[in-house]
Amino acid sequence: MPTLKTLQPGDEPLLEAFLWQHADTSMFLRSNCRAAGLLDEGARFQGTYVAAYINEAIVAVAAHFWNGMVIVQAPVHLAEVVQAAVTQSGRAIAGISGPAAQVEATKSVLGLSNRPTQLDESEILFSLTLADLQIPPALGAKQVQCRFPHSDELELLCEWCAAYNIEALGQKETSSLQPACRQIIEARQATSVHWVLVAENTLVSYSAFNAALPDIVQIGGVWTPPALRGKGYAKCVVAGSLLEARSHGVKRAILFTSDDKQAAQAVYRGIGFVPTGEKYGLVLFEG
Structure with a gap:
């Protein structure tokens, strides 16, 4: 024993x-x-x-x-x-x-x-060696810019965080959601673990690391407003964040996403992520 x-x-x-x-x-x-x-x-x-x-x-x-x-x-x-x-x-x-x-x-x-649960999924685990990161052409040609958010952009990111939690995590739009999202965004800002993508002076996509170590990071919270999807922005913001991580010595990245999110899988595969063969479980209970 x-x-x-x-x-x-x-x-x-x-x-x-x-x-x-x-x-x-x-x-x-x-x-x-x-x-x-x-x-x-x-x-x-x-x-x-x-x-x-x-x-x-x-x-x-x-x-x-x-x-x-x-x-x-x-x-x-x-x-x-x-x-x-x-x-x-x-x-x-x-x-x-x-x-x-x-x-x-x-x-x-x-x-x-x-x-009762708001989310109960067995998700595909993906991995990427950052030396093999594939840079989207728009990012490589500097048609879009990936950078850390400015302080005056955080309110918009709180709104995006709430929308992400409702769409991706099954949360309900309650009075506590916005304050909770504000705490998340402020903590990410303080620790420099999130990024925005800018196209023609407009924020168009967002990505963050929900776990980070000197050698490996985990992608989480990727969000593009529905009206701006299908333009390759998610690929660019995730790739841009990983370029920044690579410049600081990070060697690998991982993430998990559900079987039915084909568009998200296409984004990640498009910059070099491959399934590890493992499944990651995530359960969030109601209330």
């Missing part, structure tokens, strides 16, 4: 050594730990991490984060680490993410298989 331990500051190297073995499906865990450490005082990116140890090495981990998300990387002993993390944190559960099969198992372990 494994030994269970609630991770504390100082345990980061052992955690990273384990998660590195599952790098493509551990981006949120690795990035959140790097950003906020292993203390859990309820601040952004913090969570309660519980790991299973065998022979002093971590073999499974689950974390329950500040925003209610339970994130797993537990190829073994999943039930033990999930139950312990949720019990230790005392938080409500807003959703689950991690390798798709583990997410399904986590729903069952927590007795949430029948709880």
